[in-house]
Structures are given as C-alpha cells and as structure tokens.
Amino acid sequence: MAKDIADSAETNMKLIEEVLAAYPDKAKKKRAKHLNVAAPVVEAEPGIQSKCDNVKSNIKSVPGVMTIRGCAYAGSKGVVWGPVKDMLHISHGPVGCGHYSWSQRRNYYTGTTGVDSFVTMQVTTDFQENDIVFGGDKKLEKTIDELNMLFPLNKGISIQSECPIGLIGDDIEAVSKKKAKDIGKRVVPVRCEGFRGVSQSLGHHIANDMIRDWVLEAGEGARAGYEPGAYDVNIIGDYNIGGDAWSSRILLEEIGLNVIAQWSGDATIAEMERAPAAKLNLIHCYRSMSYICRHMEENHGVPWMEYNFFGPSQIAASLRDIAAKFDARIQANAEAVIAKYQPLVDAVNAKYKPRLEGKKVMLYVGGLRPRHVVDAYHDLGMEIVGTGYEFAHNDDYKRTGHYIKEGTLIYDDVSGYELEKFVEAIRPDLVGSGIKEKYNTQKMGIPFRQMHSWDYSGPYHGYDGYAIFARDMDLAINNPVWGMFDAPWKKTA
Amino acid sequence: MPQSAEKVLDHKDLFKEPEYQAMLEKKRATYENATPAETVAETADWTKSWDYREKNLARSCVTINPAKACQPLGAVFAAAGYDSTMSFVHGSQGCVAYYRSHLARHFKEPSSAVSSSMTEDAAVFGGLNNMVEGLANTYALYSPKMIAVSTTCMAEVIGDDLNSFIIKSKEKESVPADFPVPFAHTPAFVGSHVDGYDNMQKGILSNFWKDAPRTAGEGLNIIPGFDGYCVGNIREMRRMLGLMGVEATVLGDASDVYDTPSDGEYRMYAGGTTQEEIKEALNAKATLSLQEYCTRKTLAFCEEVGQQTAAFHYPMGVKATDEFLMKVSELTGKEIPEALRLERGRLIDAMADSQAYLHGKTYAIFGDPDFVYAMARFVMEMGGEPKHCLATNGGKEWEAQMKELLASSPFGEGCQVWAGKDLWHLRSILATEPADLLIGSSYGKYLERDCNVPLIRLTFPIFDRHHHHRFPTFGYQGAIQVLVKILDKIFDKLDDESDISFDLTR
Numbered sequence: 001m002a003k004d005i006a007d008s009a010e011t012n013m014k015l016i017e018e019v020l021a022a023y024p025d026k027a028k029k030k031r032a033k034h035l036n037v038a039a040p041v042v043e044a045e046p047g048i049q050s051k052c053d054n055v056k057s058n059i060k061s062v063p064g065v066m067t068i069r070g071c072a073y074a075g076s077k078g079v080v081w082g083p084v085k086d087m088l089h090i091s092h093g094p095v096g097c098g099h100y101s102w103s104q105r106r107n108y109y110t111g112t113t114g115v116d117s118f119v120t121m122q123v124t125t126d127f128q129e130n131d132i133v134f135g136g137d138k139k140l141e142k143t144i145d146e147l148n149m150l151f152p153l154n155k156g157i158s159i160q161s162e163c164p165i166g167l168i169g170d171d172i173e174a175v176s177k178k179k180a181k182d183i184g185k186r187v188v189p190v191r192c193e194g195f196r197g198v199s200q201s202l203g204h205h206i207a208n209d210m211i212r213d214w215v216l217e218a219g220e221g222a223r224a225g226y227e228p229g230a231y232d233v234n235i236i237g238d239y240n241i242g243g244d245a246w247s248s249r250i251l252l253e254e255i256g257l258n259v260i261a262q263w264s265g266d267a268t269i270a271e272m273e274r275a276p277a278a279k280l281n282l283i284h285c286y287r288s289m290s291y292i293c294r295h296m297e298e299n300h301g302v303p304w305m306e307y308n309f310f311g312p313s314q315i316a317a318s319l320r321d322i323a324a325k326f327d328a329r330i331q332a333n334a335e336a337v338i339a340k341y342q343p344l345v346d347a348v349n350a351k352y353k354p355r356l357e358g359k360k361v362m363l364y365v366g367g368l369r370p371r372h373v374v375d376a377y378h379d380l381g382m383e384i385v386g387t388g389y390e391f392a393h394n395d396d397y398k399r400t401g402h403y404i405k406e407g408t409l410i411y412d413d414v415s416g417y418e419l420e421k422f423v424e425a426i427r428p429d430l431v432g433s434g435i436k437e438k439y440n441t442q443k444m445g446i447p448f449r450q451m452h453s454w455d456y457s458g459p460y461h462g463y464d465g466y467a468i469f470a471r472d473m474d475l476a477i478n479n480p481v482w483g484m485f486d487a488p489w490k491k492t493a
Numbered sequence: 494m495p496q497s498a499e500k501v502l503d504h505k506d507l508f509k510e511p512e513y514q515a516m517l518e519k520k521r522a523t524y525e526n527a528t529p530a531e532t533v534a535e536t537a538d539w540t541k542s543w544d545y546r547e548k549n550l551a552r553s554c555v556t557i558n559p560a561k562a563c564q565p566l567g568a569v570f571a572a573a574g575y576d577s578t579m580s581f582v583h584g585s586q587g588c589v590a591y592y593r594s595h596l597a598r599h600f601k602e603p604s605s606a607v608s609s610s611m612t613e614d615a616a617v618f619g620g621l622n623n624m625v626e627g628l629a630n631t632y633a634l635y636s637p638k639m640i641a642v643s644t645t646c647m648a649e650v651i652g653d654d655l656n657s658f659i660i661k662s663k664e665k666e667s668v669p670a671d672f673p674v675p676f677a678h679t680p681a682f683v684g685s686h687v688d689g690y691d692n693m694q695k696g697i698l699s700n701f702w703k704d705a706p707r708t709a710g711e712g713l714n715i716i717p718g719f720d721g722y723c724v725g726n727i728r729e730m731r732r733m734l735g736l737m738g739v740e741a742t743v744l745g746d747a748s749d750v751y752d753t754p755s756d757g758e759y760r761m762y763a764g765g766t767t768q769e770e771i772k773e774a775l776n777a778k779a780t781l782s783l784q785e786y787c788t789r790k791t792l793a794f795c796e797e798v799g800q801q802t803a804a805f806h807y808p809m810g811v812k813a814t815d816e817f818l819m820k821v822s823e824l825t826g827k828e829i830p831e832a833l834r835l836e837r838g839r840l841i842d843a844m845a846d847s848q849a850y851l852h853g854k855t856y857a858i859f860g861d862p863d864f865v866y867a868m869a870r871f872v873m874e875m876g877g878e879p880k881h882c883l884a885t886n887g888g889k890e891w892e893a894q895m896k897e898l899l900a901s902s903p904f905g906e907g908c909q910v911w912a913g914k915d916l917w918h919l920r921s922i923l924a925t926e927p928a929d930l931l932i933g934s935s936y937g938k939y940l941e942r943d944c945n946v947p948l949i950r951l952t953f954p955i956f957d958r959h960h961h962h963r964f965p966t967f968g969y970q971g972a973i974q975v976l977v978k979i980l981d982k983i984f985d986k987l988d989d990e991s992d993i994s995f996d997l998t999r
Contacts, residue, residue, distance in 0.1 A: 100562070197613075445755070
C-alpha cells in the first residue's frame with residue numbers, strides 16, 4: 001500500500017470517528033455502519049481498484065439527522081414516469097408533492113407542452129379533507145375523464161400515489177382498469193407512496209414493476225407489427241437531464257445502431273411498448289432501471305449491458321463494449337467515431353486540464369453518478385477524495401470499486417451534519433451534490449456544482465457533453481469570487 | 494461536429510445544431526408515434542378557444558398547475574424566522590427534502606429542516622419512536638435553541654398526536670424538559686402554505702404565551718406572513734419604523750437566515766426572533782399582521798390574550814403603505830416623520846414621471862391572496878387596469894374583498910376575480926381575454942410562452958431570476974422597485990416591438 005493511501009485511509013477513519021462522536025449512542029451505532037474508507041481489494045479482480053461495499057446501504061434513515069434522501073414518489077413520478085412525455089402523470093393526493101417536483105428535474109423533451117407533451121405540468125387531484133375521509137377513487141375517475149377531454153392527444157395516464165392513498169384504502173387499480181377501458185388508453189396505477197421503502201429507490205422499483213405489468217405485459221401496443229432490426233437498441237435509465245440522452249443517442253446512431261426507445265427521458269409510450277423488440281438494452285442508470293432490464297431479459301430475451309458515457313475514457317470503452325455485441329461494421333464504426341471525436345477531447349483537455357489538474361473533488365449524489373462521473377474527473381486530471389450515494393444498494397457500492405481508489409472516504413445516506421463536517425475537514429476544491437447542499441458548501445468558500453440537475457447546464461453525457469462538463473468544472477473552481485471572501489482589513493491570526 | 498473547446502455549446506445552442514435537429518426529427522418521425530403536426534396545431538389552437546375555456550373552467554376534480562404549495566412548507570418558513578430554530582417535520586422524509594429544495598431554489602440560500610423519517614412500520618404503529626429518537630438526534634447534532642414540529646400528511650392521516658408525542662419524548666429525555674418544542678398540525682389536505690404559516694406561528698406563540706401572565710404594555714408586534722421577499726421587506730419595514738422611532742418586535746424574522754454572507758463560515762442559524770422577544774411580545778399593546786390570510790388563527794389568538802390586532806394585505810404601494818404607517822402611528826403615538834413624507838413624495842414623483850407608460854395598461858395578477866390584493870391595488874394607483882386576479886388558495890372571503898377593492902376605483906372596472914382557480918385556467922382566460930402584462934411567480938413563465946404575455950416576477954417562488962428577494966417591495970421605497978420592474982418590462986417590450994419608433998428617449 002502506497003504511503004499516501006495509508007495516510008488518507010487513516011486520516012479518514014479518524015475523521016469518521018470524530019464526526020460520529022456528536023451522535024447519541026443509538027444513532028451513532030446505526031450511522032457508523034454507513035461510513036468507511038475504500039478498502040484494499042482482497043482478491044485481485046480485473047478492473048477493481050478498491051472495495052467500497054464495506055458500508056451498509058438501503059437501510060432506513062435515522063430520524064432527525066437531516067437525511068438528504070427523498071421518497072418513493074420522488075423515485076417514481078420524479079424520476080421514472082415523469083419524463084414520459086406524451087402521458088399525463090397525476091400526482092394523486094395533496095397538492096405539495098406535485099408542486100415541489102414540478103419542472104425541477106430538467107427532463108428535456110420535444111413537443112408542444114399542454115397539447116401533445118406534458119412533462120412540465122403539475123397535474124394533481126389536490127386532495128381535501130373530504131377526499132381523505134370518503135376516499136378519492138371517484139375523484140380520480142372524474143379526474144381522468146377531465147384530463148382526457150382537455151388533453152385529447154395524451155397517449156395515456158399514470159397515477160402517482162402520494163402518502164395518503166395507501167393509508168385510506170383507495171383502489172386505484174380498479175379505477176385504472178375501468179378508466180383504461182373507458183378512454184381506450186393506458187391508465188397505470190403506481191403505488192409509490194412516500195412512506196414506502198427507505199428512499200427514492202423503492203419508488204424506482206415500483207415504477208419499473210408497473211411498466212412491466214401495465215405496459216409491457218398488458219398488450220403489445222406499438223410493438224405489434226414492428227419489424228425488429230438487427231441493430232435495434234434501447235437507451236435505458238437516461239432521463240435526458242439537460243439533454244443527456246440526446247448527446248448519447250447521437251453517438252449510438254453514429255456507430256450504426258438504431259435507438260428505438262429512450263427510457264424515460266424524452267420517451268413516448270410507443271417507444272416503451274416497442275422496447276422489448278430491441279436486440280440489446282443499454283442501461284446507464286443501473287440503480288433506477290435494472291429491474292425492467294432483468295424483466296426484458298427473462299421474458300423477452302433482450303440482453304442488457306451497463307455503459308458509461310461520462311468522460312472520454314469511459315465513452316470510448318463503452319462504445320467499444322457496445323460495438324463488440326454487434327458485427328465488424330459496427331466495431332469499425334465505433335473506432336471511427338472515437339477517432340472523430342479525439343481532436344475535440346484533445347482540445348478540451350488542452351484547454352481545461354491545466355486549470356483543473358490535481359483538484360480534489362467530493363461527490364454525494366443519487367443513483368449512478370457517485371461512480372459514473374469519476375472517470376470524467378480523472379480525464380481532467382482531477383481526484384476524487386470522497387463519494388457516497390443517497391439511495392444505493394450493495395451492488396452499487398461493489399461497482400464503485402471500479403472507479404475509486406483505496407483510502408477514499410465513503411459515506412452512505414450521509415446526514416447534513418456529516419457532510420458538512422467532512423467537507424470542512426477535507427476542504428476539497430469542488431463538491432458535487434444537490435441543491436440542499438449547494439449554498440452551505442459555497443458559503444464555506446468551496447466551489448460547488450449540482451450534480452443532479454447539472455446546475456441548470458448540460459448535457460454532460462457523450463463527447464459533446466464532456467466539453468460542457470469540463471467548462472462547468474472550470475468555471476466553478478476558477479471563478480474569482482472564491483478569492484474575495486476575506487475582507488482585506490481583517491487581520492488573520 | 495457542432496461542439497468545440499473554443500466555444501462550448503450547451504443545451505441552449507447545442508440542440509439547435511443541424512445534427513441534433515435531424516436526429517430529433519428522425520426520432521419523432523420513426524419511433525415516437527407522434528401525433529401529426531397539423532393535428533397538434535389544430536389542437537393547440539383549440540386550447541386557446543372559448544369552447545376550450547368553457548370546458549376548462551367547468552372541471553371540478555383535476556387541478557393543473559396550481560399556484561399554491563402545502564401547509565408544512567409554510568410551517569418550515571415560519572419557524573425559520575425564529576432564533577436558532579430547527580424545523581422538525583413529523584412524517585415521511587421525502588417531503589422535507591422537497592421543502593428544503595423549494596426554499597433553497599428561491600432564496601439561493603441553504604434551508605435546514607429535519608424529518609422523523611417515518612416508513613411503513615410507522616404507518617402501522619404510529620411514529621412515536623421516530624419522534625423520540627429524532628428529537629434526540631436533532632438536539633445533539635444541530636444544537637438548536639428550539640425545535641418547531643409540524644406534520645406531513647402521512648402523520649396526519651394516521652392521526653399521530655404531536656402534543657402527547659412531545660410530552661412522551663421529553664419523558665424519555667430526547668430533549669430537556671424545559672426545552673421549547675412548539676408544534677403545529679399542518680395537514681397538506683387542508684388549505685395551503687399560508688395556513689401552515691399561520692398554524693406554526695400560532696404554535697410558537699402559544700408555546701410561550703399560554704398560561705403566562707400578561708402585563709399589558711405599549712409594545713408593538715409585527716407578523717410579516719409568508720413572503721418570498723422577506724429579506725428585503727423586513728429590513729425595509731424596520732428601517733421605516735426606525736425613522737418613526739418605533740421599536741417593534743417582528744415575530745418570525747427570516748431576513749437574516751435567508752441572507753447569510755459568504756465569508757468562509759456556514760451559518761445554519763442567523764438572526765431571527767429570540768425567545769426573550771417572544772416572551773416579551775405577550776405584553777405588547779397590539780399585534781399587526783402584514784398578511785391577513787397568513788395569520789387568521791394567529792391574530793385570533795393574539796386577541797384572546799388581550800392584544801389589539803390589525804391585519805393588512807401586504808403593505809405594497811402608496812395607500813397600503815400610508816395605512817400601515819398611520820396604524821403604527823395611531824398605536825404608538827409616534828408621528829410619521831418628515832423623512833417618510835419625503836419618501837412618499839419621491840414615489841409619487843416617480844409614478845407621475847412614468848404615468849404615460851402606465852396609464853391604461855392591463856394586467857393579470859396571480860399569487861397568494863394578500864399579494865394579489867396589494868398588487869391589484871398598486872396597479873390601480875398607477876393608472877393600470879387589473880383584468881384578472883387569481884389566487885389558487887383564495888376563497889370566497891378573498892373574492893369578496895377583491896371585488897370591493899376593485900369597485901373602489903374606476904380602474905378596477907371589468908376585472909374578474911378567480912378564487913380557487915389554477916394556472917391552467919388562467920391560460921384559457923388569457924388566451925380568450927388577454928392582458929398586457931402578467932404579474933406573478935416564476936410559474937407564470939409557461940403562460941408567458943403560451944399566451945405571449947410578458948411576465949413580471951414579483952412573488953414567491955422566483956426560481957429563474959436571481960436576488961430579487963434581496964430588494965424590498967414593501968413601503969414607498971419598495972414600491973419604487975416594483976414600479977421600475979414593471980416599467981422595465983414595458984420599455985423592453987416597446988423596444989422589442991419598435992422599428993420606426995425605436996426612440997432614444999422615452
């Protein structure tokens with residue numbers, strides 16, 4: 001073990017201990033299991049740099065500690081279903097959930113909003129006390145009728161349950177069946193009440209299961225009569241944040257593949273219906289959509305593979321891995337595409353690497369980014385000194401070892417207190433996390449980028465996205481504002 | 494290849510490049526099963542017709558693009574106005590992530606609150622254990638001086654009783670017995686964020702005032718209400734009162750916590766009303782509410798303890814500011830100083846200078862009930878004509894107040910009041926009966942695009958413009974800010990639409 005790794009491992013372990021000291025005993029015991037440093041690999045495995053699955057994950061958050069996590073509704077409506085653009089998504093229950101999640105994930109789409117596309121709309125049954133007391137099924141039925149009348153070009157409706165629905169015993173499945181018949185479109189009930197599970201993660205899973213049961217296995221839809229091509233693939237688990245799926249799609253098309261469906265950024269229900277006809281599922285966000293890939297593999301014989309379109313190293317590796325599943329023509333195309341973009345990569349690196357080399361980064365994000373973006377930073381000469389997930393499972397932490405070096409600080413479901421203390425102690429050059437973490441970090445004088453929404457920038461996927469990513473990291477770190485925090489008349493001790 | 498290192502194109506320009514346009518066109522044509530363009534265009538036209546409007550206004554069940562949030566958001570905002578107070582929201586944890594994000598996106602500031610993180614087992618057995626453990630953790634980690642407990646709808650539906658839970662938590666030594674843990678039940682399926690604000694204000698005051706002896710004094714309390722401009726507004730109000738020589742207690746002063754400096758230190762807590770001030774405020778002669786609909790229960794409680802009360806609808810504009818200052822003068826016996834008369838004169842001067850551009854302009858206004866009232870009133874003072882006033886969280890009483898206000902001026906003639914309607918209703922309304930300008934929050938940008946009506950952002954939430962909340966809209970000075978914002982929009986539009994009349998001087 002190199003000395004600097006041993007040093008950082010030891011310092012980080014000490015830091016964890018110090019941070020845990022603030023907790024009452026019960027909470028301390030619980031939280032201790034979620035904090036660790038990336039350990040050395042015991043048995044050498046190809047591509048594995050460290051052992052990161054030495055933290056517990058996907059466990060209930062400790063009450064009162066200021067978890068950064070969201071809920072199952074956020075996982076279903078906010079992540080999986082919300083971006084499906086030609087469906088109306090009803091936030092079923094009180095007004096708040098739909099309000100706070102309204103237009104906040106930047107799932108880009110084309111179309112005419114309010115006419116044939118509905119992503120940036122907040123549609124809700126706006127529950128009142130009467131609905132809680134007497135049940136909301138009748139209101140839901142009429143809501144569907146009203147929506148279908150006002151938005152005749154909608155291709156379906158999903159019902160995103162908020163907490164009360166599961167508590168008052170409503171039968172949204174019965175309503176869905178009835179109304180699907182009435183309006184002749186898909187009506188999908190999703191029981192993603194916020195109290196289910198421990199984070200967004202169960203919401204992803206439930207949402208995937210409902211796609212399985214109420215879309216893929218409920219009639220062929222647009223799949224009927226579709227003649228599958230030899231190069232048909234799907235992009236799965238790309239939410240087109242800032243256009244990510246588009247800057248990925250363009251590369252896949254360039255190497256000669258046909259992307260017949262995007263899930264679920266800029267998706268239409270027809271694309272989803274047709275997806276099982278593809279030859280291969282390409283999954284970007286493993287955490288939120290692996291479930292449907294497994295289903296399509298088992299029931300429709302569609303194999304799937306993970307890929308990573310963050311940063312040129314991973315993009316090139318992924319393009320080669322994807323091409324390897326096809327013929328020599330596609331493989332040659334992949335090489336040509338990689339070569340075509342190499343000058344862009346070289347120019348980006350020449351411009352930004354000198355400004356970013358050696359800068360230390362801490363990440364705390366959601367489903368795939370705490371590992372997937374790591375090599376994009378490496379491509380710019382930057383270093384990851386801490387990473388963690390809001391709602392990962394053990395298999396995510398296992399995969400994290402592909403990217404993260406030994407001694408890196410790992411934190412699962414980090415609390416506001418822990419993250420603040422970690423950042424304060426490590427003082428990285430950049431923190432990548434969410435809106436709730438942005439402003440407190442910046443006030444400490446540490447540059448920050450939101451890594452859920454790309455801080456209103458993007459896309460970050462693909463070669464086109466890499467240039468934007470590099471530009472954004474540079475502008476965050478190298479802005480002159482960070483040098484003006486201290487008043488010049490203030491004497492330093 | 495559109496991308497280059499020299500001139501990096503992001504989403505705004507990248508997808509306009511021919512490679513992407515061709516790709517998106519192919520996607521649409523080949524895979525989306527999209528509706529034919531002419532049908533989309535026909536339908537889009539229909540959504541702007543009177544026929545559509547009638548159908549839209551007739552809906553009784555679905556709500557689309559409502560301009561209101563839920564109660565706990567208001568409770569979290571109210572609690573943020575008190576010194577070193579942590580909001581503890583009892584129920585599902587995702588809600589708290591939402592409130593924090595929502596407030597952070599508006600103020601561009603950190604927003605702290607914790608959750609009791611109830612899950613399925615708590616739905617069955619109740620959330621007592623979550624509260625007992627949660628309060629202890631919050632107390633240990635974040636060293637608050639007070640923890641303000643509110644509820645998500647989950648806790649409300651299963652019927653968790655905050656009072657008994659807090660007593661039990663104290664018995665179990667989660668927090669010291671004398672540690673203040675005010676609470677408010679804030680069901681999301683009743684009212685909106687303004688009611689949550691009210692409930693939490695009442696919860697905090699009653700925590701300190703109930704059973705405490707009151708010695709009637711001469712003090713004055715002011716409750717600002719839920720206000721996205723609290724940073725600029727509370728400071729401006731304090732400045733005006735300072736000019737009068739009045740020392741008032743602001744109950745719930747969030748002006749510092751949502752405006753902390755960048756100097757290397759992160760302050761989770763900053764400023765806010767102290768517990769000493771809350772206790773002393775019981776003895777005040779009167780409590781004034783700057784927003785009636787944010788404080789109906791709270792003011793009733795103030796009356797119960799023996800205080801005089803008065804409620805305003807957001808003191809913005811000439812007469813609203815006059816009335817506020819005169820009320821303060823009446824209650825305190827302090828005269829309104831010459832300095833404020835001069836400020837008033839300067840506002841009137843500005844309005845007179847610009848009246849040619851303001852007179853007869855028509856407006857649609859949406860937002861919380863008190864804001865819409867104040868805005869409509871100020872618009873009329875400027876010679877503008879409100880055409881549509883909409884508050885999703887406004888009720889019959891508000892509608893009646895609005896109609897009375899509009900009837901008080903010839904400029905209010907023909908204005909329609911839309912209580913309980915949402916922004917999808919407003920889309921139909923504006924498509925059929927347009928206005929020159931739209932005033933509201935960032936959510937109005939979709940109406941700006943669809944109905945081609947310029948949006949002036951003047952109320953919470955403002956996500957897509959920065960720092961507006963740092964400047965006041967209250968008082969005479971605030972009114973000038975509002976006036977300038979409206980004028981800038983009018984002049985920008987005039988320039989944009991001018992060719993021959995592209996005048997240097999306006």
